[in-house]
Amino acid sequence: HAKSIVSSSGVSIPVLALGTFEPGPASIGRCATAVKEGILAGYRHIDTAALYGCEEEVGEGIRDSRIRREDLVVCTKFWQQYHQPEDVARSLADSLRRMKLDYVDLYLMHWPLAFKRTENYDVLTGADGKPVVDHELTQNHEPTWRAMEALVRSGKTRAIGVSNFTIPQLDKLLSFADIKPACNQVEAHPWFPQNDLLEFCKEKGIVFAAYSPLGSQPGALHIVKARLLDDEDVVAVAKKNSVEPAQVLIAWAIQRGTVVIPKSTTPSRIAANYMVPNLSTEDFKTIDEICLRSPSKKHRFVNFDAVWGVLQFGEDR
Numbered sequence: 079h080a081k082s083i084v085s086s087s088g089v090s091i092p093v094l095a096l097g098t099f100e101p102g103p104a105s106i107g108r109c110a111t112a113v114k115e116g117i118l119a120g121y122r123h124i125d126t127a128a129l130y131g132c133e134e135e136v137g138e139g140i141r142d143s144r145i146r147r148e149d150l151v152v153c154t155k156f157w158q159q160y161h162q163p164e165d166v167a168r169s170l171a172d173s174l175r176r177m178k179l180d181y182v183d184l185y186l187m188h189w190p191l192a193f194k195r196t197e198n199y200d201v202l203t204g205a206d207g208k209p210v211v212d213h214e215l216t217q218n219h220e221p222t223w224r225a226m227e228a229l230v231r232s233g234k235t236r237a238i239g240v241s242n243f244t245i246p247q248l249d250k251l252l253s254f255a256d257i258k259p260a261c262n263q264v265e266a267h268p269w270f271p272q273n274d275l276l277e278f279c280k281e282k283g284i285v286f287a288a289y290s291p292l293g294s295q296p297g298a299l300h301i302v303k304a305r306l307l308d309d310e311d312v313v314a315v316a317k318k319n320s321v322e323p324a325q326v327l328i329a330w331a332i333q334r335g336t337v338v339i340p341k342s343t344t345p346s347r348i349a350a351n352y353m354v355p356n357l358s359t360e361d362f363k364t365i366d367e368i369c370l371r372s373p374s375k376k377h378r379f380v381n382f383d384a385v386w387g388v389l390q391f392g393e394d395r
């Protein structure tokens with residue numbers, strides 16, 4: 079799917095991105111292959127993060143694909159102990175070194191929540207084992223954002239953006255940003271569509287990028303109540319169109335005007351996910367209204383409260 083959305087930064091962002099998050103030893107070696115296969119299948123947007131631990135492999139996959147660097151959009155993110163303005167550039171330099179790249183296209187603040195760090199740049203944890211929150215830099219993102227703006231000026235990234243931001247947090251950011259956020263990457267799928275946030279982003283020219291569009295995989299951070307891929311409406315629309323449920327979810331995300339980031343390390347799925355069908359108005363509506371018809375399905379998969387016990391999502395939980 080070759081479509082792109084031009085962000086406020088002027089950077090053209092391909093709507094279909096390959097996600098690369100697969101923590102744990104099982105993923106070793108798989109990510110490089112996935113990235114290479116993804117690029118060969120047609121993906122021109124690769125999404126990663128310092129946290130994912132696979133930036134070396136992302137770089138390897140890019141090199142193996144032999145694609146020209148300028149034909150690819152690479153996005154990475156800094157983790158939460160790097161919010162101090164003097165640390166942001168260091169985190170990007172580390173990411174670039176791991177990927178063996180000179181620049182990225184998109185550099186994102188991974189979470190609005192800032193943590194304190196140790197001298198070794200690890201997350202500082204308190205006596206209760208939980209990360210110590212940096213309240214100042216969580217309440218006020220301006221110092222961190224200023225450091226990110228400097229990275230655009232120095233050419234280390236073409237655009238900057240955020241991830242996991244709510245409407246009030248974006249509003250505040252827009253009030254002081256000299257360089258507007260190019261995107262906000264958040265969890266979004268038919269069971270957690272975040273319609274208000276999408277509308278807000280469209281109004282402000284912020285690209286809305288959807289992670290976990292297939293419902294994500296079970297893991298430490300995930301609440302798995304049911305499988306989105308088994309949703310009866312998704313399955314019915316898939317059958318009707320002779321495609322897979324995953325393709326319906328990706329098509330819906332693109333048709334509602336978002337960037338979508340399905341993750342797979344299985345080459346056949348990587349290729350299938352790139353073959354996005356066109357949903358009829360009726361089929362789109364069936365998927366779009368899943369949450370309206372069944373409010374009980376409404377939930378996010380990523381459960382950060384359970385892990386940290388510190389993050390307040392507010393109204394959109």
Ligand code: A2P
Pocket residue numbers: 097289290291292293294295307322324325339340341342343344347348350351
């Ligand atoms: P795998 O990587 O083993 O192929 P999300 O993008 O929502 O985080 O979901 C990723 C999960 O969905 C992964 O576990 C991935 O498995 C799986 N997945 C990716 N593409 C498909 C597909 N076309 N059909 C079924 N499962 C898929």
